[in-house]
Amino acid sequence: MPGKPYQSKLQPFYDFIRECRAKRWSYAQIAHALGAEHGLRVSANTVFSFVKVRTKGRRQFVLPSKTVETEQASAVDTKHAQEFFQPTSPTIQNNEPKKRSYNLGL
Secondary structure (H helix, E strand, C coil): CCCCCCCCCCHHHHHHHHHHHHCCCCHHHHHHHHHHHHCCCCCHHHHHHHHHHHCCCCCCCCCCCCCHHHHHHHHHHHHHHHHHHCCCCCCCCCCCCCCCCCCCCC
């Protein structure tokens, strides 16, 4: 293949973009900073695409650590769940209405 493979114009600013994202800057703020500090005109979408392509894997969703309130709430929920899933007594309930005996006068 003749020529050089495609390389993003943002590649030289990889570390700058990474630091800005670590500071929780928006993509629009990063695009503006690149224009103001480095004279590079890019859109926020370009910065987003650059970051997205270079992220590895998916973001993992992590549950927050338990607090005292959630531990108490989970203890109550566990009690209700145990009561709900307890087997019922072995008696069989008949839900059919009682039939009247017919008075035929015989």
